[in-house]
Amino acid sequence: MSVRTGLLAVAALFVVYAALYWHHVIVAAMPLDAQISYFVGSCAAICMALGLLLSARPRPAESSFGGLDRMYKLHKYLGVVTLLLFIAHYATVPGGPEGEVAATGAVSVEAGAEPSASGEPAGVQEEEELPIDLFGLIAMIGFTLLIVITLNRKIPYHRWIATHRFMGLFFIVVAAHVFMVLYDGEDIPLQSAPGAFLALLLVAGLASYVYKQLIYPSRQKHPFTVAAVNRLERATEVVLQPKDRMFSFEPGQFAFITIDAAGFREAHPFTISSGASEGVLRFTMKVLGDYTRRVRDDLTAGADAAIEGPYGRFNPLKDSRKQVWIAGGIGITPFLSVLRTMAPGHGKTIRLYYCVRQSREALFLDELQARASELGGITIKLFDSETGGRIDAAAIEKDLDGTPAERSYYLCGPKPLAAAVSAGLAKHGVPARRIHTEEFEFR
Numbered sequence: 174m175s176v177r178t179g180l181l182a183v184a185a186l187f188v189v190y191a192a193l194y195w196h197h198v199i200v201a202a203m204p205l206d207a208q209i210s211y212f213v214g215s216c217a218a219i220c221m222a223l224g225l226l227l228s229a230r231p232r233p234a235e236s237s238f239g240g241l242d243r244m245y246k247l248h249k250y251l252g253v254v255t256l257l258l259f260i261a262h263y264a265t266v267p268g269g270p271e272g273e274v275a276a277t278g279a280v281s282v283e284a285g286a287e288p289s290a291s292g293e294p295a296g297v298q299e300e301e302e303l304p305i306d307l308f309g310l311i312a313m314i315g316f317t318l319l320i321v322i323t324l325n326r327k328i329p330y331h332r333w334i335a336t337h338r339f340m341g342l343f344f345i346v347v348a349a350h351v352f353m354v355l356y357d358g359e360d361i362p363l364q365s366a367p368g369a370f371l372a373l374l375l376v377a378g379l380a381s382y383v384y385k386q387l388i389y390p391s392r393q394k395h396p397f398t399v400a401a402v403n404r405l406e407r408a409t410e411v412v413l414q415p416k417d418r419m420f421s422f423e424p425g426q427f428a429f430i431t432i433d434a435a436g437f438r439e440a441h442p443f444t445i446s447s448g449a450s451e452g453v454l455r456f457t458m459k460v461l462g463d464y465t466r467r468v469r470d471d472l473t474a475g476a477d478a479a480i481e482g483p484y485g486r487f488n489p490l491k492d493s494r495k496q497v498w499i500a501g502g503i504g505i506t507p508f509l510s511v512l513r514t515m516a517p518g519h520g521k522t523i524r525l526y527y528c529v530r531q532s533r534e535a536l537f538l539d540e541l542q543a544r545a546s547e548l549g550g551i552t553i554k555l556f557d558s559e560t561g562g563r564i565d566a567a568a569i570e571k572d573l574d575g576t577p578a579e580r581s582y583y584l585c586g587p588k589p590l591a592a593a594v595s596a597g598l599a600k601h602g603v604p605a606r607r608i609h610t611e612e613f614e615f616r
Protein backbone atom coordinates (compact mmCIF):
# COMPACT_ATOMS: atom_id res chain seq x y z
CA MET A 174 0.00 0.00 0.00
CA SER A 175 1.26 3.46 -0.78
CA VAL A 176 1.94 6.08 1.88
CA ARG A 177 -0.93 8.18 0.59
CA THR A 178 -3.59 5.48 0.97
CA GLY A 179 -4.28 6.50 4.57
CA LEU A 180 -4.63 10.17 3.69
CA LEU A 181 -6.92 9.34 0.79
CA ALA A 182 -9.04 7.18 3.10
CA VAL A 183 -9.37 10.09 5.56
CA ALA A 184 -10.26 12.49 2.74
CA ALA A 185 -12.79 10.00 1.31
CA LEU A 186 -14.40 9.70 4.73
CA PHE A 187 -15.03 13.44 4.87
CA VAL A 188 -16.33 13.50 1.28
CA VAL A 189 -18.80 10.70 2.05
CA TYR A 190 -19.92 12.42 5.25
CA ALA A 191 -20.32 15.76 3.43
CA ALA A 192 -22.40 14.14 0.68
CA LEU A 193 -24.67 12.36 3.17
CA TYR A 194 -24.97 15.44 5.33
CA TRP A 195 -25.82 17.99 2.65
CA HIS A 196 -28.29 15.66 0.98
CA HIS A 197 -30.04 15.20 4.33
CA VAL A 198 -30.16 18.85 5.38
CA ILE A 199 -31.35 20.07 1.98
CA VAL A 200 -34.17 17.51 1.92
CA ALA A 201 -35.01 18.38 5.54
CA ALA A 202 -35.04 22.11 4.58
CA MET A 203 -32.90 23.10 7.53
CA PRO A 204 -32.03 26.82 7.76
CA LEU A 205 -28.69 27.62 6.11
CA ASP A 206 -26.96 28.95 9.25
CA ALA A 207 -27.82 25.77 11.12
CA GLN A 208 -26.68 23.66 8.16
CA ILE A 209 -23.27 25.32 8.19
CA SER A 210 -22.78 25.38 11.92
CA TYR A 211 -23.81 21.75 12.45
CA PHE A 212 -21.63 20.65 9.55
CA VAL A 213 -18.55 22.44 10.85
CA GLY A 214 -19.21 21.18 14.38
CA SER A 215 -19.73 17.58 13.31
CA CYS A 216 -16.55 17.70 11.19
CA ALA A 217 -14.69 18.86 14.33
CA ALA A 218 -16.07 15.83 16.19
CA ILE A 219 -14.98 13.55 13.32
CA CYS A 220 -11.45 15.01 13.35
CA MET A 221 -11.27 14.37 17.09
CA ALA A 222 -12.49 10.81 16.65
CA LEU A 223 -9.90 10.16 13.95
CA GLY A 224 -7.18 11.67 16.11
CA LEU A 225 -8.05 9.26 18.93
CA LEU A 226 -8.18 6.37 16.49
CA LEU A 227 -4.67 7.14 15.21
CA SER A 228 -3.27 7.56 18.70
CA ALA A 229 -4.40 4.02 19.56
CA ARG A 230 -1.61 2.93 17.16
CA PRO A 231 -3.63 0.47 15.05
CA ARG A 232 -0.97 -1.75 13.47
CA PRO A 233 -2.86 -2.52 10.23
CA ALA A 234 -3.08 1.21 9.50
CA GLU A 235 0.68 1.82 9.79
CA SER A 236 1.70 0.99 6.24
CA SER A 237 -1.13 3.02 4.70
CA PHE A 238 0.11 6.12 6.54
CA GLY A 239 3.82 5.45 5.98
CA GLY A 240 4.64 4.60 9.60
CA LEU A 241 3.62 5.45 13.14
CA ASP A 242 5.55 8.73 13.09
CA ARG A 243 3.46 9.87 10.10
CA MET A 244 0.29 8.79 11.90
CA TYR A 245 1.25 11.01 14.82
CA LYS A 246 1.93 13.86 12.44
CA LEU A 247 -1.57 13.51 11.01
CA HIS A 248 -2.91 13.20 14.58
CA LYS A 249 -1.28 16.57 15.34
CA TYR A 250 -2.72 18.24 12.22
CA LEU A 251 -6.16 16.84 13.00
CA GLY A 252 -5.90 18.45 16.44
CA VAL A 253 -5.17 21.87 14.96
CA VAL A 254 -7.94 21.49 12.34
CA THR A 255 -10.36 20.47 15.12
CA LEU A 256 -9.55 23.65 16.99
CA LEU A 257 -10.20 25.81 13.90
CA LEU A 258 -13.46 23.97 13.22
CA PHE A 259 -14.56 24.42 16.83
CA ILE A 260 -13.97 28.16 16.52
CA ALA A 261 -15.87 28.25 13.20
CA HIS A 262 -18.70 26.22 14.74
CA TYR A 263 -18.95 28.58 17.67
CA ALA A 264 -18.82 31.64 15.43
CA THR A 265 -21.51 30.33 13.08
CA VAL A 266 -23.93 29.04 15.66
CA PRO A 267 -27.48 30.11 14.70
CA GLY A 268 -28.25 33.40 16.38
CA GLY A 269 -24.51 34.10 16.91
CA PRO A 270 -22.34 33.22 19.91
CA GLU A 271 -23.76 36.12 21.86
CA GLY A 272 -27.13 34.42 21.68
CA GLU A 273 -25.87 31.85 24.12
CA VAL A 274 -27.29 32.04 27.60
CA ALA A 275 -24.84 30.79 30.18
CA ALA A 276 -27.20 29.17 32.62
CA THR A 277 -29.34 27.22 30.20
CA GLY A 278 -27.10 27.43 27.21
CA ALA A 279 -30.12 28.67 25.33
CA VAL A 280 -29.74 30.42 22.01
CA SER A 281 -31.94 30.61 19.22
CA VAL A 282 -33.36 32.16 16.25
CA GLU A 283 -35.84 30.30 14.21
CA ALA A 284 -35.11 30.94 10.56
CA GLY A 285 -37.76 32.93 8.87
CA ALA A 286 -39.44 33.75 12.18
CA GLU A 287 -41.19 37.11 12.23
CA PRO A 288 -39.91 39.62 14.76
CA SER A 289 -42.26 39.99 17.72
CA ALA A 290 -43.67 43.26 18.96
CA SER A 291 -40.59 43.64 21.18
CA GLY A 292 -38.43 43.38 18.09
CA GLU A 293 -37.01 39.99 19.15
CA PRO A 294 -37.26 37.02 16.84
CA ALA A 295 -40.18 34.81 17.73
CA GLY A 296 -37.83 31.80 18.21
CA VAL A 297 -36.28 33.38 21.32
CA GLN A 298 -39.56 33.70 23.04
CA GLU A 299 -40.34 30.06 22.35
CA GLU A 300 -37.06 28.90 24.05
CA GLU A 301 -36.14 26.43 21.34
CA GLU A 302 -33.71 23.51 21.66
CA LEU A 303 -30.12 24.65 22.23
CA PRO A 304 -27.59 24.76 19.39
CA ILE A 305 -24.79 25.36 21.87
CA ASP A 306 -25.31 23.75 25.22
CA LEU A 307 -23.07 23.74 28.21
CA PHE A 308 -21.42 20.50 27.07
CA GLY A 309 -20.31 22.10 23.83
CA LEU A 310 -18.83 25.04 25.66
CA ILE A 311 -16.96 22.88 28.19
CA ALA A 312 -15.59 20.68 25.39
CA MET A 313 -14.42 23.64 23.38
CA ILE A 314 -12.69 25.38 26.30
CA GLY A 315 -11.06 22.13 27.49
CA PHE A 316 -9.93 21.14 24.03
CA THR A 317 -8.53 24.59 23.27
CA LEU A 318 -6.58 24.54 26.53
CA LEU A 319 -5.07 21.14 25.75
CA ILE A 320 -4.09 22.17 22.22
CA VAL A 321 -2.48 25.37 23.51
CA ILE A 322 -0.50 23.26 26.00
CA THR A 323 0.51 20.92 23.15
CA LEU A 324 1.76 23.75 21.01
CA ASN A 325 3.78 25.26 23.85
CA ARG A 326 7.12 23.51 23.37
CA LYS A 327 8.44 24.87 26.66
CA ILE A 328 6.27 22.41 28.57
CA PRO A 329 8.34 19.24 29.13
CA TYR A 330 7.16 16.10 27.36
CA HIS A 331 6.20 14.16 30.51
CA ARG A 332 4.08 17.08 31.81
CA TRP A 333 2.46 17.57 28.41
CA ILE A 334 1.61 13.88 27.98
CA ALA A 335 -0.04 13.85 31.43
CA THR A 336 -2.42 16.62 30.30
CA HIS A 337 -2.92 15.12 26.85
CA ARG A 338 -4.56 12.03 28.36
CA PHE A 339 -7.59 14.19 29.20
CA MET A 340 -8.28 14.76 25.52
CA GLY A 341 -10.51 11.68 25.45
CA LEU A 342 -12.59 12.98 28.35
CA PHE A 343 -13.35 16.14 26.39
CA PHE A 344 -14.19 13.94 23.42
CA ILE A 345 -16.79 12.19 25.57
CA VAL A 346 -18.24 15.63 26.34
CA VAL A 347 -18.21 16.43 22.58
CA ALA A 348 -20.05 13.17 21.87
CA ALA A 349 -22.63 14.05 24.53
CA HIS A 350 -23.03 17.47 22.92
CA VAL A 351 -23.58 15.91 19.49
CA PHE A 352 -26.17 13.52 20.87
CA MET A 353 -28.04 16.27 22.69
CA VAL A 354 -27.99 18.82 19.88
CA LEU A 355 -28.19 16.78 16.71
CA TYR A 356 -29.86 13.53 17.62
CA ASP A 357 -32.07 14.65 20.46
CA GLY A 358 -32.84 17.89 18.67
CA GLU A 359 -33.95 15.72 15.74
CA ASP A 360 -32.20 17.88 13.18
CA ILE A 361 -30.04 14.96 12.17
CA PRO A 362 -31.68 11.86 13.66
CA LEU A 363 -29.54 8.88 14.55
CA GLN A 364 -31.37 6.77 12.00
CA SER A 365 -30.56 9.20 9.16
CA ALA A 366 -27.55 8.36 6.97
CA PRO A 367 -25.28 11.22 8.23
CA GLY A 368 -26.50 10.64 11.79
CA ALA A 369 -25.56 6.94 11.69
CA PHE A 370 -22.26 7.67 9.96
CA LEU A 371 -21.32 10.25 12.57
CA ALA A 372 -22.40 7.98 15.43
CA LEU A 373 -20.20 5.19 14.07
CA LEU A 374 -17.16 7.44 14.06
CA LEU A 375 -17.91 8.76 17.53
CA VAL A 376 -18.16 5.22 18.86
CA ALA A 377 -14.88 4.32 17.11
CA GLY A 378 -13.21 7.36 18.74
CA LEU A 379 -14.57 6.43 22.18
CA ALA A 380 -13.52 2.79 21.79
CA SER A 381 -10.01 3.88 20.73
CA TYR A 382 -9.69 6.10 23.78
CA VAL A 383 -10.85 3.37 26.17
CA TYR A 384 -8.53 0.87 24.47
CA LYS A 385 -5.51 3.20 24.63
CA GLN A 386 -6.05 4.08 28.29
CA LEU A 387 -7.11 0.72 29.70
CA ILE A 388 -6.01 -2.13 27.45
CA TYR A 389 -2.99 -0.85 25.56
CA PRO A 390 -0.69 -0.35 28.60
CA SER A 391 -1.01 -4.03 29.60
CA ARG A 392 -0.34 -5.37 26.09
CA GLN A 393 2.42 -7.92 25.87
CA LYS A 394 5.85 -6.34 25.31
CA HIS A 395 9.12 -8.05 24.35
CA PRO A 396 11.19 -8.80 27.49
CA PHE A 397 14.89 -7.87 27.40
CA THR A 398 17.80 -7.38 29.78
CA VAL A 399 20.22 -4.47 29.56
CA ALA A 400 23.45 -6.21 28.53
CA ALA A 401 25.73 -3.18 28.19
CA VAL A 402 25.69 0.59 28.46
CA ASN A 403 28.41 2.10 26.27
CA ARG A 404 29.22 5.78 26.79
CA LEU A 405 29.96 7.60 23.51
CA GLU A 406 30.51 11.26 22.57
CA ARG A 407 27.35 13.00 23.91
CA ALA A 408 25.46 9.76 23.38
CA THR A 409 24.97 6.32 24.89
CA GLU A 410 24.64 2.96 23.24
CA VAL A 411 22.34 0.64 25.14
CA VAL A 412 22.63 -3.03 24.20
CA LEU A 413 19.72 -5.29 25.05
CA GLN A 414 19.71 -9.07 25.22
CA PRO A 415 16.36 -10.80 24.54
CA LYS A 416 15.05 -12.90 27.43
CA ASP A 417 13.39 -15.32 25.05
CA ARG A 418 13.22 -15.02 21.30
CA MET A 419 14.46 -11.97 19.44
CA PHE A 420 11.60 -10.35 17.52
CA SER A 421 12.08 -9.58 13.86
CA PHE A 422 12.35 -6.02 12.57
CA GLU A 423 13.38 -4.16 9.45
CA PRO A 424 16.35 -1.80 9.46
CA GLY A 425 15.19 1.77 9.94
CA GLN A 426 12.39 0.82 12.35
CA PHE A 427 12.05 2.13 15.89
CA ALA A 428 10.66 0.83 19.15
CA PHE A 429 9.58 2.11 22.56
CA ILE A 430 11.82 1.13 25.43
CA THR A 431 10.71 0.96 29.05
CA ILE A 432 13.39 0.11 31.60
CA ASP A 433 12.27 -1.43 34.85
CA ALA A 434 14.25 0.78 37.22
CA ALA A 435 13.42 3.90 39.20
CA GLY A 436 13.49 6.97 36.95
CA PHE A 437 13.34 4.98 33.71
CA ARG A 438 9.75 3.77 33.55
CA GLU A 439 8.46 6.23 30.96
CA ALA A 440 8.43 4.66 27.48
CA HIS A 441 10.72 6.46 25.02
CA PRO A 442 11.01 5.85 21.28
CA PHE A 443 14.40 5.09 19.74
CA THR A 444 15.47 3.80 16.36
CA ILE A 445 16.97 0.34 16.46
CA SER A 446 20.58 0.83 15.43
CA SER A 447 21.60 -2.84 15.38
CA GLY A 448 21.51 -5.06 12.34
CA ALA A 449 18.43 -7.22 11.81
CA SER A 450 20.24 -10.48 12.50
CA GLU A 451 22.59 -9.49 15.32
CA GLY A 452 20.59 -11.29 17.99
CA VAL A 453 20.72 -8.24 20.28
CA LEU A 454 19.06 -4.82 20.11
CA ARG A 455 21.12 -1.66 20.13
CA PHE A 456 19.80 1.82 20.70
CA THR A 457 22.06 4.82 20.29
CA MET A 458 20.70 7.66 22.38
CA LYS A 459 21.85 11.24 22.11
CA VAL A 460 21.99 13.00 25.48
CA LEU A 461 19.23 15.57 25.12
CA GLY A 462 17.18 15.88 28.29
CA ASP A 463 16.48 14.27 31.68
CA TYR A 464 15.87 10.75 30.47
CA THR A 465 18.78 10.41 28.06
CA ARG A 466 21.10 12.00 30.62
CA ARG A 467 19.96 9.52 33.27
CA VAL A 468 20.54 6.66 30.83
CA ARG A 469 24.11 7.85 30.39
CA ASP A 470 24.79 8.57 34.05
CA ASP A 471 22.81 5.98 36.00
CA LEU A 472 21.80 3.03 33.86
CA THR A 473 23.73 -0.16 34.49
CA ALA A 474 23.75 -3.60 32.89
CA GLY A 475 21.37 -6.15 34.36
CA ALA A 476 18.18 -4.07 34.47
CA ASP A 477 15.03 -5.50 32.90
CA ALA A 478 13.61 -3.72 29.86
CA ALA A 479 10.42 -4.07 27.87
CA ILE A 480 10.31 -3.26 24.18
CA GLU A 481 7.21 -2.30 22.28
CA GLY A 482 7.39 -2.37 18.53
CA PRO A 483 8.84 -2.40 15.98
CA TYR A 484 7.22 0.54 14.21
CA GLY A 485 8.08 2.70 11.22
CA ARG A 486 8.54 2.37 7.48
CA PHE A 487 11.88 4.06 6.85
CA ASN A 488 13.70 1.31 4.99
CA PRO A 489 15.97 2.27 2.07
CA LEU A 490 16.63 -1.41 1.34
CA LYS A 491 13.21 -1.68 -0.29
CA ASP A 492 14.16 0.92 -2.89
CA SER A 493 15.92 -0.22 -6.05
CA ARG A 494 17.06 3.25 -7.25
CA LYS A 495 20.44 4.88 -6.75
CA GLN A 496 20.23 6.41 -3.30
CA VAL A 497 21.43 9.34 -1.29
CA TRP A 498 21.27 9.11 2.49
CA ILE A 499 21.52 12.24 4.59
CA ALA A 500 22.08 11.82 8.32
CA GLY A 501 22.11 14.83 10.64
CA GLY A 502 23.87 13.95 13.92
CA ILE A 503 21.99 11.22 15.78
CA GLY A 504 19.92 10.78 12.59
CA ILE A 505 22.62 8.27 11.64
CA THR A 506 20.86 5.53 13.68
CA PRO A 507 18.54 4.15 10.96
CA PHE A 508 21.44 4.08 8.48
CA LEU A 509 23.59 2.28 11.03
CA SER A 510 20.97 -0.43 11.21
CA VAL A 511 20.72 -0.62 7.42
CA LEU A 512 24.49 -0.91 6.94
CA ARG A 513 24.74 -3.46 9.75
CA THR A 514 22.01 -5.50 7.99
CA MET A 515 23.22 -5.34 4.38
CA ALA A 516 25.35 -8.06 2.85
CA PRO A 517 27.94 -7.83 0.04
CA GLY A 518 26.41 -8.17 -3.43
CA HIS A 519 23.47 -5.91 -2.56
CA GLY A 520 23.67 -4.24 -6.00
CA LYS A 521 22.87 -0.74 -4.77
CA THR A 522 24.65 2.56 -5.30
CA ILE A 523 24.54 4.68 -2.17
CA ARG A 524 26.07 8.01 -1.21
CA LEU A 525 25.86 8.77 2.51
CA TYR A 526 26.27 12.34 3.73
CA TYR A 527 26.94 12.35 7.45
CA CYS A 528 26.42 15.87 8.85
CA VAL A 529 27.74 16.74 12.29
CA ARG A 530 28.69 19.87 14.17
CA GLN A 531 32.16 18.59 15.07
CA SER A 532 33.90 15.59 13.56
CA ARG A 533 34.23 13.88 16.97
CA GLU A 534 30.40 13.74 17.11
CA ALA A 535 30.37 11.47 14.05
CA LEU A 536 29.44 8.31 15.98
CA PHE A 537 30.58 4.97 14.55
CA LEU A 538 32.29 6.68 11.60
CA ASP A 539 35.12 4.11 11.50
CA GLU A 540 32.67 1.23 11.56
CA LEU A 541 30.53 2.85 8.85
CA GLN A 542 33.54 3.36 6.60
CA ALA A 543 34.72 -0.20 7.16
CA ARG A 544 31.24 -1.52 6.36
CA ALA A 545 31.02 0.66 3.24
CA SER A 546 34.24 -0.74 1.78
CA GLU A 547 33.31 -4.30 2.79
CA LEU A 548 29.86 -4.03 1.16
CA GLY A 549 30.91 -2.10 -1.96
CA GLY A 550 28.75 0.44 -3.82
CA ILE A 551 28.62 2.74 -0.81
CA THR A 552 30.57 5.95 -0.30
CA ILE A 553 30.50 8.25 2.71
CA LYS A 554 31.15 11.96 2.89
CA LEU A 555 31.41 13.79 6.20
CA PHE A 556 29.99 17.31 6.49
CA ASP A 557 31.46 18.98 9.55
CA SER A 558 29.84 22.37 10.14
CA GLU A 559 32.64 23.48 12.50
CA THR A 560 35.05 23.53 9.58
CA GLY A 561 32.50 25.02 7.18
CA GLY A 562 31.06 21.82 5.76
CA ARG A 563 27.32 22.46 5.44
CA ILE A 564 25.00 20.40 3.36
CA ASP A 565 22.35 21.76 1.02
CA ALA A 566 20.86 20.78 -2.32
CA ALA A 567 23.45 22.77 -4.26
CA ALA A 568 26.31 20.96 -2.47
CA ILE A 569 24.61 17.65 -3.24
CA GLU A 570 24.15 18.52 -6.90
CA LYS A 571 27.80 19.52 -7.18
CA ASP A 572 28.93 16.35 -5.46
CA LEU A 573 26.70 14.13 -7.62
CA ASP A 574 27.87 15.69 -10.89
CA GLY A 575 24.50 17.29 -11.57
CA THR A 576 22.35 14.18 -11.39
CA PRO A 577 20.30 14.66 -8.21
CA ALA A 578 16.89 14.14 -9.86
CA GLU A 579 17.65 10.52 -10.78
CA ARG A 580 18.02 9.30 -7.21
CA SER A 581 16.00 8.51 -4.12
CA TYR A 582 16.72 10.45 -0.94
CA TYR A 583 16.54 9.27 2.65
CA LEU A 584 16.86 11.98 5.28
CA CYS A 585 17.02 11.62 9.03
CA GLY A 586 18.05 14.43 11.33
CA PRO A 587 16.97 17.74 12.86
CA LYS A 588 13.77 19.18 11.41
CA PRO A 589 15.35 22.39 9.99
CA LEU A 590 18.03 20.36 8.16
CA ALA A 591 15.51 17.89 6.73
CA ALA A 592 13.12 20.71 5.73
CA ALA A 593 15.83 22.85 4.08
CA VAL A 594 17.40 19.95 2.17
CA SER A 595 13.99 18.59 1.07
CA ALA A 596 12.93 22.01 -0.20
CA GLY A 597 16.24 22.44 -2.03
CA LEU A 598 15.99 19.00 -3.62
CA ALA A 599 12.46 19.76 -4.81
CA LYS A 600 13.82 22.90 -6.50
CA HIS A 601 16.48 20.74 -8.17
CA GLY A 602 13.73 18.63 -9.72
CA VAL A 603 13.56 15.72 -7.27
CA PRO A 604 9.92 14.57 -7.05
CA ALA A 605 8.46 14.59 -3.51
CA ARG A 606 7.74 10.84 -3.70
CA ARG A 607 11.48 10.18 -3.86
CA ILE A 608 12.30 12.17 -0.73
CA HIS A 609 11.82 10.06 2.39
CA THR A 610 12.21 11.63 5.80
CA GLU A 611 12.20 10.21 9.30
CA GLU A 612 11.34 12.51 12.18
CA PHE A 613 12.50 11.91 15.71
CA GLU A 614 9.44 13.63 17.08
CA PHE A 615 5.78 12.85 17.77
CA ARG A 616 4.52 15.99 19.49
Ligand SMILES: Cc1cc2nc3c(=O)[nH]c(=O)nc-3n(C[C@H](O)[C@H](O)[C@H](O)COP(=O)(O)OP(=O)(O)OC[C@H]3O[C@@H](n4cnc5c(N)ncnc54)[C@H](O)[C@@H]3O)c2cc1C
Nearest residue numbers: 330440441442443444457458459462463464465506613614
Ligand atom coordinates in the same frame (compact mmCIF):
# COMPACT_ATOMS: atom_id res chain seq x y z
C1 LIG B 1 10.47 7.63 15.86
C2 LIG B 1 11.56 8.18 16.75
C3 LIG B 1 12.83 7.65 16.69
C4 LIG B 1 13.84 8.18 17.49
N1 LIG B 1 15.10 7.64 17.43
C5 LIG B 1 16.09 8.17 18.17
C6 LIG B 1 17.43 7.63 18.15
O1 LIG B 1 17.72 6.67 17.45
N2 LIG B 1 18.37 8.21 18.93
C7 LIG B 1 18.09 9.29 19.72
O2 LIG B 1 18.98 9.78 20.41
N3 LIG B 1 16.85 9.82 19.77
C8 LIG B 1 15.85 9.28 19.05
N4 LIG B 1 14.57 9.80 19.13
C9 LIG B 1 14.32 10.94 20.04
C10 LIG B 1 14.19 10.45 21.48
O3 LIG B 1 12.97 9.76 21.64
C11 LIG B 1 14.21 11.65 22.42
O4 LIG B 1 15.41 12.34 22.22
C12 LIG B 1 14.16 11.24 23.85
O5 LIG B 1 12.94 10.61 24.15
C13 LIG B 1 14.39 12.49 24.69
O6 LIG B 1 14.06 12.26 26.03
P1 LIG B 1 14.67 13.19 27.17
O7 LIG B 1 13.78 13.11 28.36
O8 LIG B 1 16.10 12.87 27.40
O9 LIG B 1 14.67 14.63 26.54
P2 LIG B 1 13.61 15.81 26.65
O10 LIG B 1 14.39 17.09 26.59
O11 LIG B 1 12.67 15.60 27.78
O12 LIG B 1 12.78 15.63 25.32
C14 LIG B 1 13.25 16.09 24.08
C15 LIG B 1 12.17 15.80 23.05
O13 LIG B 1 12.06 14.38 22.90
C16 LIG B 1 10.70 14.00 22.76
N5 LIG B 1 10.34 13.10 23.86
C17 LIG B 1 10.69 13.19 25.16
N6 LIG B 1 10.19 12.17 25.86
C18 LIG B 1 9.50 11.43 24.99
C19 LIG B 1 8.71 10.24 25.10
N7 LIG B 1 8.56 9.61 26.26
N8 LIG B 1 8.11 9.76 23.98
C20 LIG B 1 8.25 10.38 22.80
N9 LIG B 1 8.97 11.49 22.62
C21 LIG B 1 9.58 12.01 23.70
C22 LIG B 1 9.88 15.26 22.79
O14 LIG B 1 9.65 15.67 21.45
C23 LIG B 1 10.76 16.24 23.47
O15 LIG B 1 10.50 17.55 23.04
C24 LIG B 1 13.56 9.25 18.37
C25 LIG B 1 12.27 9.76 18.43
C26 LIG B 1 11.28 9.24 17.63
C27 LIG B 1 9.87 9.80 17.72
